[in-house]
Amino acid sequence: MHSNKRAVTAAPIAPVLADRWSPRSFDREYLLTQDEALAILEAGRWAPSANNLQPWRFAYINRDDKLHNEICEKGLTGFNQAWAPDASALIAVAVQKSTADGRELPKAMYDAGLAASLMLVQAQELGLYTHHIGGIVKDEIHRILKLDDNTDVLVLIAVGRIAPAEQLEGPAYEREIAPRVRADLDDIMLYGKP
Secondary structure (H helix, E strand, O other): OOOOOOOOOOOOOOHHHHOOOOOOOEOOOOOOOHHHHHHHHHHHHOOOOHHHOOOEEEEEEEOOOHHHHHHHHHOEOOOHHHHHHHOOEEEEEEEEOEOOOOOEOOOHHHHHHHHHHHHHHHHHHOOOEEEEEOOEOHHHHHHHOOOOOOEEEEEEEEEEOEOOHHHOOHHHHHHHHOOOOOOOHHHHOOOOOO
């Protein structure tokens, strides 16, 4: 379906991680099962959390939910609007800015990143794929989901079954077929040499 996107690594890593990548071409017919959706969200729920405060919040929007189309039309920017509607679901990842007693949560975004990361690993383990979408209109998503002022939307995660790259056009297609690249480990190490 796609060229081999397995990561070329300096040392072997778990196959679920080596095979993970972020496609834009999703099966337009497939909807996640309830078990798949629950497994993905449970993986996020059980992420590590500073002081176990669990500041993350998720909104799960199936493609057949009336809000899915509205989020795709008003809550996405650029060419994300062209491919994201095909995903089985969108998961909004948000954080609580402060606790009920008003204490700020300085590690909330880090914790939410851990939760999002575990959700994508769980999806990959189920044979599904995810794509984090940073090109969002936060105010629109906030409005559409009727979120309170203490909730900050960080990202949307598109999830579903992968489809052939040829389903896409233009820049989305070009990115879909491009080889995976990462900076060398030496380039990102601040200290230490394994």
